[in-house]
Amino acid sequence: MTSPLNEQDGTTPAVEAGTTGVTPRPVMDRLPKYVAGRPPAPVEGLTSYKLSSNENPLAPLQAVTDAIVHESRINRYPDAVATRLRNALAGFLGVPADDIVTGGGSLGALNQILAAFAGQQDDGTQDEVVYAWRSFEAYPISVGLAGAKSIQVPVLPDGRHDLDSMAAEVTDRTRVILLCTPNNPTGPALRREETERFIQSVPGNVLVVIDEAYQEFVRDPEAVDGIELYRKYPNVAVLRTFSKAHGLANLRVGYSVSHADVTQYLRVAAVPFAVSSVAESAAIASLENYEAVVGRVQTLVDERDRVTAGLRDLGWDVPDAQGNFVWLALGESTPEFAVQAAARALSVRAFGAEGVRVSIGETEANTRFLELCRSFTKVSQAS
Template identity: 70%
Template sequence: MTSSETIKGGIEPRPVVARLPRYAAGKPPAEVDGMASYKLSSNENPLPPLPAVLEAIAQQTDFNRYPDPLSTRLRTELSAFLDVPAEDIVTGAGSLGALNQLLATFAGRNDDGTPDEVIYAWRSFEAYPISIGLSGAGGVPVPVTADGRHDLPAMAAAVTSRTKVILLCTPNNPTGPVLGAAETEEFIRLVPPHVVVVIDEAYQEFVRAEDAVDGIAMYRKYPNVAVLRTFSKAHGLAGLRVGYSVSNPGLTQHLRVAATPFAVSQIAEKAAIVSLQNYGQVVGRVQSLVDERERVTAGLRSLGWAVPDAQGNFVWLDLGEDSAGFAELAGAQALSVRAFPGEGVRVSIGEPEANARFLRLCADYTKAPRGS
């Protein structure tokens, strides 16, 4: 068969690709005459990187060279910041890149053709089933509770001899609640020690719940725990794609084999280092967004709306079949929000005017979320 005949007949991907859901990135806002447009659909930090970070980026010139594949300087900075050995840190292209490295290392399809299993809450981060499927493993989604929390007893009950990885998203994206320290530790103790428990803390800096789990504390106590964190949210570096995992040597010795070389560019590494060195300013900016989050949630509850505990930089509206319609109304107000048709709407915390306009929209909306 010639190459032209192959193309004419169609080039088919692996069968798993056809079964995967499509990742739907948050759409930009529509232009509406007389209104400033705001994107509240991707959980982005509405504030730019710190001035010192922007200056460091402007001064970077060595793009003719490959970056350090181990991100040694960043891992050294993180080692001091987190008080963990640098050898326990593996960088990746955002926390999603770090997750993909974990899955590539510990879950997939075995030599006899049987797939491993990866347990995760649902609804949770929509990239999970895609990444799991591409790894060759089988996903085992466990429904969240009515208030958007992980059902840890049900997740523990879902563990089988084929389970290799469990994903815990805290705060859970898109619903918002965190996992408590005591319940998470009890869960980890129930999990077989050969199963990797991944605690995804992409929004950790926004958490204010006093009883929230600290992934780093769990990693220190349990050799099978890996923690995911990122510079995309709190640090405002989403476009530079820099994240990392923290795990014990029993995991990192294998994880480095599967880690993508040069995943973190030198400009991303430098930006992350400078942001860490000015972390006091990051904390101040995050607190301003937390204050806005509290204002938004208080405003929604004053309308009589049931809103899950919001511990990230977003709120969840359990609108069910009304989700797509609400998103359309928001679009008419030059606000882009993230609708999950038939389930709910996630709205990122944005600029104060964007948040105020969102609350005005909700005040005029006649269909409250389920449970209100």
Template identity: 70%
Template sequence: MTSIDDLSAGASVRARTDLPADPSGAPATTDEGLRPRGVFGKLPRYAAGKPPVVVEGLESFKLSSNENPLPPLPAVLEAIASETSINRYPDPMTTALRTELAGYLGVPATDIVTGAGSLGALNQILATFAGQNDFGAPDEVVYAWRSFEAYPISVGLAGAAGVQVPVRADGTHDLDAMAAAITERTRVVMLCTPNNPTGPILTHSEVLEFLAKVPTDVVVVIDEAYQEFVRRPDAVNGIGLYRDFENVIVLRTFSKAHGLAGLRVGYSVSQQTLTQHLRVGAVPFAVSQVAEHAAVTSLRHVGEVEARVQSIVDERTRVVAGLRALGWTIPEAEGNFVWLALGEHTQDFAARAAEHALSVRAFGSEGVRVSIGEEEANSRFLALCGEYTHRPAAR
């Protein structure tokens, strides 16, 4: 008879844990061990914004995750506290939220599909429209780069191949190059406006011109996670476009303007020719009843939300003006962040910021994204930039 000890010993042979760990901290396995899909070895790892280090005598500020520095509205906090039915599954259709959003956006509730943040909604789109085609070859997804760093991860996990089109020197999408990158294998194109992490928006006229070049069987996703912070009057508004284009899907979120990042509430808006398929691929119960109640309450107090957003926009205006007064060249900033194209000095600047109890988001040797935070944090950031000598210049 085989003993439990014998079984345990056999298991240790098949999946050894004394091998060197990979960079993620997981133990390595032998060739005979359990392994993930091959795509996992090709995917970049998502790097969340780090918390600030503690510096004696200074209050620490996190400017690395594009979070709203203000807490949810008092009414929202009260609504969360009153939610007691978490022993029950949430409404899988998020009917209350979709109904509230329909009135707010002026769209049919049937055109809205919710998800766990806009990223969750995006993953539902990719799972539905991009992966491996009937011949086993990967579909293609075209997007600008650098853009939201989760894009290549989500595309790869869906089984599709990402086609990255470099942004221009000013951080804007090169829409002509993106249109030229579309092939017969392209299933989805993603537009990020304002572009995270560089900051500029896409205008209504240039997106209209771009859509005229895109085949009607290619889905175009307009990612508007930061739409509420945009102030340029000629900026594209996806809700104003999707009604005229059957292949357009708009992504939005409650994480940024509404300050509900920790509750994960996002949604997509598209015509029913697309939503009928998206609902099949939607993750069941992705939005909890707590999150739905919070989002509905926040929408019902949207005037207060807009006032808070304007206070952040005012701080953004101050930071941008301060940087330019110091001689820094930065791209247009229409989100709740600024982009510093510091190149080889990226990591050094991030380290200097840490010494000032500020966490910022460094991207390799490309640049640093700095979220607009509390007034004191923004002032300290400007002071750091004033004494930093390797500032980006016009190209």
């Protein structure tokens, strides 16, 4: 049926919003909406700080900035498979370049994995993806959009993955398992021994994805190394990113590392040209200056340790923090804490009535956060 023409000028009249009959897939009504960390509201007399997005507060290295400035080929499409970056990463990690598939951040790389390995079968049954919860808030969105079913396993009281319970949830419909380490937003990192034992308990046809977006911040000597396990187990894939430690969040450069029988499908699922030549050159420059990156990361780790020690001195029960953030399990007090932070020109990431994740930022911001926690503790104890 054709649309009626406007009697005056012969054009098709505009259709009122909501009357087109165009409807989304049913899953869209069931998916949570991704909530990005909000910038801080200005407060007179105070410098505002954003502690809500786990960003690196330090500006990029000069070598990275130079690489961005000198990248002039923006009138051309970038190399679709980011060959220069993959070769640089291959040398850096000691893995074959063909085992690396780049994506728009580690989330883009994850979406490629889900698109290739988890969704809806021809008979209409849904594949299952198992992951801890609470964990990275994009997981249920990505899994749902892929057409698969989320199997969420609550984290332990200390914020760690409950690997035994996750193993118990694996069925013949399980296609992918997501292990976020350090876990965002709670903070603890998975240990090598427990992770390897878990992988050994999982059928070999299930892809175990080790999401290591914050790997460079980890200082636990027993923490898992995803690349080590990828070398040992053919059903392990690793996600990493340049957004956090390297401070390139705006450029969206991530990648997965997995074996050839996995990457052959990831390249089919990959979004073409997801990593621009500007982003590729910046990432390579950062790798070439990795010692400087490590030094800057250590300053943030030192601040993280200062903050966690300060919180514990104040009586807060804080999970082990191995990323560039800390977690406060505030429960029903979560919204009030966020409001009080905003009054101090600090933006934090509040998760409903569960808790607050606070990124490690500039020294002044971290100190102001500790001051808030001191006064908030007193208010809570008095109420």
